[in-house]
Amino acid sequence: MTDHDELDAILAAHAGREGALLPILHDVQGAFGHVSETSVRRIAQALNLTRAEVHGVVSFYHDFREEPENRPVLKLCRAESCQARGVEALAAALPDNPRVKVETVYCLGLCSVGPAAMIGHEVHGRLDVARLGALVESLA
Amino acid sequence: MTVVRISDDAAALACGANAVAAAFAAAGCDVERVSSWGMHWLEPLVDIDGQGFGPLEPGDVEAVLAGTSPKAIGRIAEHPFIARQQRFTFARAGKTRPLSLDDYAATGGWAGLKRARELGPEATIAEVTHSGLRGRGGAGFPAGIKWTTVAKAAGPVKYIVCNADEGDSATFADRMVMEGDPFMLIEGMAIAGHAVGAGKGYIYVRSEYPHAIAKLNTAIALAVPHIAPFEVEVRVGAGAYVCGEETSLLNSLEGKRGEVRAKPPLPALEGLFGKPTVVNNVLTLAAVPWILANGGQAYAEVGFGRSRGTMPIQLAGNVKHGGLFEIGFGVTLGELVFDIGGGTATGRPVRAVQVGGPLGAYHPPADFHLPFDYEAFSSADGLIGHAGLTVFDETADMSAQARFAMSFCAAESCGKCTPCRIGSTRGVELIDRIRARAGRAADKVEALPQMHNARKAPRTLAEDVTLLEDLCETMKFGSLCALGGFTPYPVLSALKHWPEDFGVAVPDQDAAE
Numbered sequence: 288m289t290d291h292d293e294l295d296a297i298l299a300a301h302a303g304r305e306g307a308l309l310p311i312l313h314d315v316q317g318a319f320g321h322v323s324e325t326s327v328r329r330i331a332q333a334l335n336l337t338r339a340e341v342h343g344v345v346s347f348y349h350d351f352r353e354e355p356e357n358r359p360v361l362k363l364c365r366a367e368s369c370q371a372r373g374v375e376a377l378a379a380a381l382p383d384n385p386r387v388k389v390e391t392v393y394c395l396g397l398c399s400v401g402p403a404a405m406i407g408h409e410v411h412g413r414l415d416v417a418r419l420g421a422l423v424e425s426l427a
Numbered sequence: 428m429t430v431v432r433i434s435d436d437a438a439a440l441a442c443g444a445n446a447v448a449a450a451f452a453a454a455g456c457d458v459e460r461v462s463s464w465g466m467h468w469l470e471p472l473v474d475i476d477g478q479g480f481g482p483l484e485p486g487d488v489e490a491v492l493a494g495t496s497p498k499a500i501g502r503i504a505e506h507p508f509i510a511r512q513q514r515f516t517f518a519r520a521g522k523t524r525p526l527s528l529d530d531y532a533a534t535g536g537w538a539g540l541k542r543a544r545e546l547g548p549e550a551t552i553a554e555v556t557h558s559g560l561r562g563r564g565g566a567g568f569p570a571g572i573k574w575t576t577v578a579k580a581a582g583p584v585k586y587i588v589c590n591a592d593e594g595d596s597a598t599f600a601d602r603m604v605m606e607g608d609p610f611m612l613i614e615g616m617a618i619a620g621h622a623v624g625a626g627k628g629y630i631y632v633r634s635e636y637p638h639a640i641a642k643l644n645t646a647i648a649l650a651v652p653h654i655a656p657f658e659v660e661v662r663v664g665a666g667a668y669v670c671g672e673e674t675s676l677l678n679s680l681e682g683k684r685g686e687v688r689a690k691p692p693l694p695a696l697e698g699l700f701g702k703p704t705v706v707n708n709v710l711t712l713a714a715v716p717w718i719l720a721n722g723g724q725a726y727a728e729v730g731f732g733r734s735r736g737t738m739p740i741q742l743a744g745n746v747k748h749g750g751l752f753e754i755g756f757g758v759t760l761g762e763l764v765f766d767i768g769g770g771t772a773t774g775r776p777v778r779a780v781q782v783g784g785p786l787g788a789y790h791p792p793a794d795f796h797l798p799f800d801y802e803a804f805s806s807a808d809g810l811i812g813h814a815g816l817t818v819f820d821e822t823a824d825m826s827a828q829a830r831f832a833m834s835f836c837a838a839e840s841c842g843k844c845t846p847c848r849i850g851s852t853r854g855v856e857l858i859d860r861i862r863a864r865a866g867r868a869a870d871k872v873e874a875l876p877q878m879h880n881a882r883k884a885p886r887t888l889a890e891d892v893t894l895l896e897d898l899c900e901t902m903k904f905g906s907l908c909a910l911g912g913f914t915p916y917p918v919l920s921a922l923k924h925w926p927e928d929f930g931v932a933v934p935d936q937d938a939a940e
Contacts (some may be wrong), residue, residue, distance in 0.1 A: 308682030399749030
């Protein structure tokens, strides 16, 4: 199946659904890793929206990316509760690893067992410098 | 065979519950995955015949099974943290398998919906109104009144929207409901749908909660025969904090940018797709089955002042005993932090407690007499919000926390209104200058001779502080929603209670406000 067919299959699966744009964008990003200019064009056409409207939605939400990210991503929570548990010191001590993308998120809902991080759907709590470093290493 | 019960709540998973479960299974035990008791400092917590052991690692399994583990905590139900609670919403926590319809029915599940159907819509709303239940998302608006408005609104199509965009730091009660007792939330939504005449419900869950999303989807498929003809669908957010605000959530559900809408029109009259819509928080809807099953009066008998019933309070941050503590309103902040939370995890003195997430005020120990009650907190320049407490020890730099509040607002602002969009960025700059004790000289343009009204003299630290207060005032009263409107709470409370962190020598802030 080509990318074009896969995109059409996603659009067909959501046809007729009310407020379908976000679910479509999630599926597109899930399938291709990002929401490309070509996808935006095709989605806009299918939903009878302008490209500007779709681009506006894609750029509004932190989750959607317009460029592919080929590195593994670790989401590190740096909200208040994790701050109180020392995440800023961990972030400062984290060595730069060009092969891993460390993203900041605000809250994973693990506020009682922070500092916390998420890789894909896998959650990690009670991180210290060594454990966070090992997690990043394991992805590289 | 020994039955070992281990939670599969995300907090337990983050602490390694799967590895512990696998070790018990390898030792020949029958492992059941249940919801979490809410004692997160003990996770992974294992329950064998009511006896608790935690926090366990895979290497502890042998000692636990031999009865020699030093990590035994005695009977879980009699643990002081549990015994002191009044659990209505979290009555099943730790006891049932989240996706077991049998467990749910055996513990009183569907009784509320059954009674609502017997009572009919009007009496159902009357029961909720009588219970005094107020919106648990933070605003504290009476649920019964909102439901009445939607019920009376004209139109054949109405919606129930469950706000599960729990973005506030220190809050995880919504997540625990969705992961630990999803049928209760679905039942609550079905009752709301029955009461106001809505046929469809949406649960808007943040994308940071993949475990909750998976559990809800499975639970909804299983619950179809119980809630039909009412339908529930999960919609996943996309990382925008502001979508926890009800009108921006509605825009997001419609597939638009999550920008805030001006009110009126109220969502109760013109909500999702312009149709009358009940927007309630997870905890509000999850409280409804209990209220219907046990009567509004029983719920109203618990509480304090105009805050009736129980509140699932979340203890987080630098606290020794972090977790979920559900109790009637009226418990004091000091009791929560010290008696229940056990003080800080680091053992240092408490410096500040932020109540209500990133938009809640920082409270000093001098405020610890405050009873947990919407009105009491609002009269102390604070808010309960979603009832999350973040404890900070004495190492916290409160001007840095104030700066974070502004930068968080700048990062998450939807951009619709100016005080929030611009004010937050100017606030970060201003706090940076205050922290650097830099003052501010006239810039190039201001220094031009033709700028007659621009000030030429440098601004002093004291003037910058006054300017910050002024900016907060503008944001508080000029913003469309709580993001810009409440960001001043953490900023001003930090400035008021810890002026030394801002370089302000003698505090005379009371006069200034």
